Amino acid sequence: MEASEVISVVTEVIGWIALAGALVCLLLALLIRLADGRWLRTDAVVIDQEHGSTVRWFAEGAFHQRRLSDEERVHVRNVEEEPAYYREREPDRLRLHEPPVGRRVTRWLGFVLLAIASVAGLVNLVLMLAG
Secondary structure, eight states, X not given: OXXXXXXXXXXXXXXXXXXXXHHHHHHHHHHHHHHHOOEEEEEEEEEEETTEEEEEEEETTEEEEEEEOHHHHHTOOOTTSEXXXXXXXXXXXXXXXXXXXXXXXXXXXXXXXXXXXXXXXXXXXXXXXXX
16 A cells, blocks of 8 residues: 555545534534524623612613622622623623633634645545546
8 A cells, every 4th residue: 555545545534534523513513602692792880779789781772781699799890891791682681701612612623623624635635636
């Protein structure tokens, strides 16, 4: 068996495995996105009152507000300009923390695996045309 044949077999196996992994990762990222939605960044203002704290933010052309739990209030660092994230389709939903990075990591891993599969396919094509 020649070296080009060995390289061709190895790159083909790597390409198929990487393509399958990329499809799984990108499908998982899509499912997470559909389930959780898209979260956009905004600045929120926290107002402390006698009966609790309220957070207010501007999203989708309107002002919104909701009560803060005591646990959420503990994590607020700047009451006048706290970074927050609201759900694109439901601007009344707000998080005071960044959305989980799992979707982002899964999406990037899918793109990296897709690039590996593309390079393996290109190497296989070059070897096929050269031989």
